[in-house]
Amino acid sequence: MSFISLSFLLFLGILIILYYALPHKWQWVILLIASYVFYLFAGVKYLAFILFTTITTFLAIRFIDGRNKLQKEQLEKRKEMMSKEAKKAYKKQIKAQNRLVMIICIVLNFGILFFCKACLVEPLHTAFSSNATFSFLTIGLPMGMSFYMFQSIGYLIDVYRGKAEALTNPFKMALFTAFFPQLVQGPISQFNELKDTLFSEHAFDRRQLAFGMQRMLWGFFKKLVIADRIAVAIGTLKGAEYTGISFFVLTVFYAVQIYGDFTGGIDIAIGAAETLGIKLPENFIRPFFSKNIAEYWRRWHITLNEWMKRYIFYPITVSQPMLKLSLKTRSKLGKVGMRIPVYIGSLLTWLATGVWHGFNLHFIVWGLLNCFVIVVSEELAPLYKKFHDKFAFSNKRGYDVWQIIRMFLLMNLIRATDLFNDVGEYFTKLGSLAYQFNFNVLWDGTMMNLGLSVSDYIILGCGVVLMFLVSLFGRSGSVREKMEKWNIVLRYAVIIALLLVVVLFGSYGIGFDASKFIYNQF
Amino acid sequence: MKKRVWLKILIPVLITVLILLFVQQLLMPKYMTETKEGAMISEYYEKDNHGNNDVVFVGDCEVYENFSPVTLWNEYGITSYIRGSAQQLIWQTYYLMEETFKYENPKVMVFNVLEMIYDTPESTGDSEKREAYNRMTLDGMKWSKEKWNSIAASMTKQEKETDGYWSYIFPILRYHERWSEVGAEDFRYLFHRDAVTDNGYLMQVKVNPVLGEFNKRPLVDYSFGENSWKYLDMIKDLCKEHGTQLVLVKAPSLSPVWYDEWETQIEEYAAKNDLLYINFLEKQEEIGIDWNQDTYDRGLHLNVYGAEKLSIYFGQILKEECGIEDHRSDTELSALWTNKTKAYEARKEQLLLEYQEELDSEQ
Numbered sequence: 001m002s003f004i005s006l007s008f009l010l011f012l013g014i015l016i017i018l019y020y021a022l023p024h025k026w027q028w029v030i031l032l033i034a035s036y037v038f039y040l041f042a043g044v045k046y047l048a049f050i051l052f053t054t055i056t057t058f059l060a061i062r063f064i065d066g067r068n069k070l071q072k073e074q075l076e077k078r079k080e081m082m083s084k085e086a087k088k089a090y091k092k093q094i095k096a097q098n099r100l101v102m103i104i105c106i107v108l109n110f111g112i113l114f115f116c117k118a119c120l121v122e123p124l125h126t127a128f129s130s131n132a133t134f135s136f137l138t139i140g141l142p143m144g145m146s147f148y149m150f151q152s153i154g155y156l157i158d159v160y161r162g163k164a165e166a167l168t169n170p171f172k173m174a175l176f177t178a179f180f181p182q183l184v185q186g187p188i189s190q191f192n193e194l195k196d197t198l199f200s201e202h203a204f205d206r207r208q209l210a211f212g213m214q215r216m217l218w219g220f221f222k223k224l225v226i227a228d229r230i231a232v233a234i235g236t237l238k239g240a241e242y243t244g245i246s247f248f249v250l251t252v253f254y255a256v257q258i259y260g261d262f263t264g265g266i267d268i269a270i271g272a273a274e275t276l277g278i279k280l281p282e283n284f285i286r287p288f289f290s291k292n293i294a295e296y297w298r299r300w301h302i303t304l305n306e307w308m309k310r311y312i313f314y315p316i317t318v319s320q321p322m323l324k325l326s327l328k329t330r331s332k333l334g335k336v337g338m339r340i341p342v343y344i345g346s347l348l349t350w351l352a353t354g355v356w357h358g359f360n361l362h363f364i365v366w367g368l369l370n371c372f373v374i375v376v377s378e379e380l381a382p383l384y385k386k387f388h389d390k391f392a393f394s395n396k397r398g399y400d401v402w403q404i405i406r407m408f409l410l411m412n413l414i415r416a417t418d419l420f421n422d423v424g425e426y427f428t429k430l431g432s433l434a435y436q437f438n439f440n441v442l443w444d445g446t447m448m449n450l451g452l453s454v455s456d457y458i459i460l461g462c463g464v465v466l467m468f469l470v471s472l473f474g475r476s477g478s479v480r481e482k483m484e485k486w487n488i489v490l491r492y493a494v495i496i497a498l499l500l501v502v503v504l505f506g507s508y509g510i511g512f513d514a515s516k517f518i519y520n521q522f
Numbered sequence: 523m524k525k526r527v528w529l530k531i532l533i534p535v536l537i538t539v540l541i542l543l544f545v546q547q548l549l550m551p552k553y554m555t556e557t558k559e560g561a562m563i564s565e566y567y568e569k570d571n572h573g574n575n576d577v578v579f580v581g582d583c584e585v586y587e588n589f590s591p592v593t594l595w596n597e598y599g600i601t602s603y604i605r606g607s608a609q610q611l612i613w614q615t616y617y618l619m620e621e622t623f624k625y626e627n628p629k630v631m632v633f634n635v636l637e638m639i640y641d642t643p644e645s646t647g648d649s650e651k652r653e654a655y656n657r658m659t660l661d662g663m664k665w666s667k668e669k670w671n672s673i674a675a676s677m678t679k680q681e682k683e684t685d686g687y688w689s690y691i692f693p694i695l696r697y698h699e700r701w702s703e704v705g706a707e708d709f710r711y712l713f714h715r716d717a718v719t720d721n722g723y724l725m726q727v728k729v730n731p732v733l734g735e736f737n738k739r740p741l742v743d744y745s746f747g748e749n750s751w752k753y754l755d756m757i758k759d760l761c762k763e764h765g766t767q768l769v770l771v772k773a774p775s776l777s778p779v780w781y782d783e784w785e786t787q788i789e790e791y792a793a794k795n796d797l798l799y800i801n802f803l804e805k806q807e808e809i810g811i812d813w814n815q816d817t818y819d820r821g822l823h824l825n826v827y828g829a830e831k832l833s834i835y836f837g838q839i840l841k842e843e844c845g846i847e848d849h850r851s852d853t854e855l856s857a858l859w860t861n862k863t864k865a866y867e868a869r870k871e872q873l874l875l876e877y878q879e880e881l882d883s884e885q
Contacts, residue, residue, distance in 0.1 A: 492534045496538050496541060503695075505701070
C-alpha cells in the first residue's frame, strides 16, 4: 500500500477510529495488527524477512538481558567470595558471550540485507535470474528492509551497550520493528526515543490529529505537485546529449525532486504517526540552508547519519587499533596524524552509507565524494578561520547567503551521482561543466523539450517558492503552531487551498507512476 | 464543549467536501461538442427515454450509428432505445443489459456480435485508449451493483496498478489534469446536459463512399475467447430469465472485417440456443445499402441514410419474427414520439446545414 493512495488514507482513517474508540490499553496491539496489515499489502512473500529480523533480534536481546541479569545475580551472590580479578574475568566472559550473540545476529541480518541488495535489486539480480532455478530473485527488495533492519540492529547494540532496556514482550518488539509509518522510507528511530510514545496510551486530541493531517497534506504537496511533476524532465536530462549547462540544470532539478520526494514522504510518515499521537524523530531540518557540508549532513537524512555515527563511526574511531594508530601517527605527523584515525572512521562510515544505498559503484563514489569534501573542509578549517577573521564582510548576511548557495550547488553536483549507474558518464558530464558554457539551452527551446509544459514550469516555480517560504517561515518555530494563531477562516482557507492544489496539480493517476518514493528502493 | 469540538471538525470537512464536489463537477468532461459518445450512456436515465421500450439495442458504434429508433417508430410504431457507447465490450454490454432490466422489461434485446472478438480489456490494443473508452461507458452509468461489476471487469492492468476503483468513485482523481483545459463548455454544462442522440442513435449525415475492398488478413486463431463466450452465455441467460427475446445481429459495417470462421461460430451458437441471428452483411442488397451514399466514413459505419434503410429492414423482422406491436395508436406514446421525431428532424436539418457549409468552405 503506497502512502500516495486513497487506500492508505482509508486504512489510516479506519485505524484512527479504532485506535481512539477501543480501550486505550490495546492501542499498541492495534498498531501492531495495522502495521502487519500494511506490510502484507506489499506482499506476503516479504513477511518472512521482517519476521526473521524481529525474531532474531528479540532472541538476541533476550539472551543478552538474561546474561546480564545472571551476571548481576552471580556477582551479588558471590560478592564476598570472588576476587576483583575473578569478577573482572567473569564480566569479560559474559560480555564476550553477549558480543558473540550480538555479532551473530548482526551478521545474519546484514547478511540477508547484503544478499537482498546484491541479488534482488537491479542490475545484479538479472545475472542470476536468467537461470530458472533462481527465479525467486525477481521478488525485489522487501519493503523498508534497510530501515527496519537498521532500527532493530541499533536497538540490539544499545541493549548490548546497556543503553536501552531489553523488551520482554516479543509483540512489542514486533511493533517497534514494523511500525508502519516508518516502513516505507524511515525515519530510523532509536528505541529510547520511540518506546514511550509508541507503547503508551494516547487520548484523542483534536489538535494533534489536525497537526498530523496538515503535515501529511504538506508531504503530499511536496511529493505529488513538485517531485513527481519534475521527474519527467530529470528522465530526459539524463540523456547523453545533455551536458554543460544542461547537466547543471539537471543537478538543480534533481535537488528539487529528491527534496520534495524524500522530505514529502517523511512528512507523510511523521504526520501519520502524529495523528495517532506518536512522535517520530525529524529526518530533515531545512538542509538546503546549510552553510557547510558538516552542517548539511546534520540536517539531511538525520536519522541515518545519526545511526552511522553511533554504530559505525564512533566504535571505529575509539577502537583499540585506532587509538594505537592515533598515537603512532601523532608522533610521526603531528596534528594531522592525530586526525588520521578520524578520517579513516569517516571513510569507512561513508563507504557504509554508500553501500546502504545500494551495491552500485555510483553509490560508493557518492560516499567517497562526500567523505573527500568533509576531510578537505576539516583540513582547510584553520585557513577559513583566518580568512573570516581578516575580512569583515564574512560576518555579513550576504556572505551567509553565498555560503548557502555554494553548499547547495556543491551538494547538487555530488548528489547527481545517484542518477548515473555508469560512473564514467557522471564524470564526463561533470567535466563538461568546465568547458561547455552552453547557456543558450536556457532560452533556445531546450527547456521546453524536456516533457514539461509552460504550466508545469509555472506550477513548479510557485511550488518551489512556497517550499522556500515555508522553510524560511519555519526557522523561528513550528509553522503549524504559528498558523494556529491565525484567524480560523484564514487558516482553513489556506489548508483547503493547499488540498485543492494537491488534488488538481498533483501528478498522479493514469500516465503517472507516483506510487513509489525514491528512498523506498533503499 | 464536546459539541463545539465536533462542529470544529465537521464544518471544515463539509466545506471541503462541497468544494471538491464542485471542482469535480467542473472538471468532468461534458462531451457536448466533441467526442459525443461519452455523453450517451447517461441519456438513458432521462424520464422520456426508458420505461416503455419494446426493443433495446446494447452495444458499440455498430449499433448506435447503424440503427435509428425514430425510423423504427415512424415505420412500424416500434419503441426502442440504443444503450450504446464507443468500443463497448461484451461484459459492459452485459452489465448495461442487467441494469436496463431494472428500468424496463423490453420484449427484445439486440446484441451485435462483433463484440465477441475482444476477450479482455487488453485485447483491444492501446491500454490508455482502452481506459478512455471505458470511461465513456462507465462514467455515465448511475451508481449500482452493475456499474461496480462493470468497472471491475473493465479496468486495464494500468488502471488497477494506479487508482483502480478510487478514480471511478471520485472521478476528480482521473480528471484533475483537465484544469488547464477547462473552458466555456465546462461552465455551461456544469449542472445539465443537452441530448446528443435520438434515443441513443448518434446521427451522422456526411457522405464518404467506400474506396475499395477491405483486406481480410489471415488470423492465427479465429476462436472467440473464453471470456467472450462466458458473457454471451450470461447475456442469453439474463434475457431468458426476464422473458426477453435475445436477437443476435452483425451490423453491415465493412470494417473491422467479419471472417467466415467467426460467422460459423455464431451461427452454431444461435442454432444451438434457438436464437435469432441476422448477419446484415449478407443482406446488403435486400436492405438496399449503397456504399457510395450510405456511409459517412468509407464503410466503417452507416450515415443517417444507411441507418434509416437498415432500420426499415430490421423493423420488418422485429414485427414479423419477434411479434413487436405497433404502438402508433397509443396517444401518449404517439405524442412522445412525435416530439422525438421533431427533434430528430431538427438535428438532421442542422447537421446537414453544417455539412453543406463544410463542403462549401472546402470548395
